[in-house]
Amino acid sequence: MRFFKRYFVTGLLIWLPLVATIWVLMMLARTLDSMVPAFLSPESLFGVAIPGFELGLVLAVILFTGLFCANFIGRAILSRWEALLGRIPLVRSIYNSVKQVSDTVFAPNGQAFRQAVLVQYPRRGAWTIAFLTGAPCDEIAALLAGDYVSVYVPTTPNPTSGFFLMLPRADVQVLAMSVETALKYIVSMGVVAPPALAAVADAPGAPAIDRPSQ
Structure with a gap:
């Protein structure tokens, strides 16, 4: 069996x-x-x-x-x-x-889903992958103190649904991985890691991957 x-x-x-x-x-x-x-x-x-x-x-x-x-x-x-x-x-x-x-x-010159980022959601200390979609509109930006960006946090394994958030730019960490790689990582629920991360994690005696500082 x-x-x-x-x-x-x-x-x-x-x-x-x-x-x-x-x-x-x-x-x-x-x-x-x-x-x-x-x-x-x-x-x-x-x-x-x-x-x-x-x-x-x-x-x-x-x-x-x-x-x-x-x-x-x-x-x-x-x-x-x-x-x-x-x-x-x-x-x-x-x-x-x-x-x-x-x-x-x-749009070829648009900024939607052009960059994968790391944000704390749904609470501080819990990190997830999101996509930078732009900046808040003028009306909302006038009510926010500081520099904010708009991000889309997809759900897994279905990234077509998710949450739209406006976060301080300082709380958003830009990732080196491409949008396509980040989507694969999300859809697989973290099983299919990006090649660079997989290579480091599988190497004998490899050090622990640095976690984002809070």
Whole structure:
């Protein structure tokens, strides 16, 4: 029984990430396929089913939109389109909220999730990894004494939920690890340590890792 359990768990650890990755990619592909209207399906256009046609069409439209909006005429049309959506009450609230978040997170020159930091949460003496997201807005900054930064503290193993905190800059310690490495560390609940830390911890006779000073 111990032999079976050992190799079964080993096989499970090999297959589980692969199956989960394929499942997520298939879900994403099906979602993108569903965005294509029926009259643009390969059955309607060519009379035959073409696997991946809808996905390729959506990706082409996204790429063309980016190329078109990169010039002056495209930006002008986009500005008028956003102004039109801004006049529709319910649509305005949803669109502006989603656009603000997407512009902040995915903008190439943005600062969201560009740096992993170490903070004390939920109490002093308890440390967790967070991500620097910017600084408090002017109204809040005027009410805070000192220099504060905004951080996002993700939950584990699901980092898409978490807590938004505003902390004194002096209480935030910047980490050398990349955002991707920090996310892996969080998702694995601390099991998958960053390579440098793992190498130090596994070395024979290695000294204890220095802890942040309070």
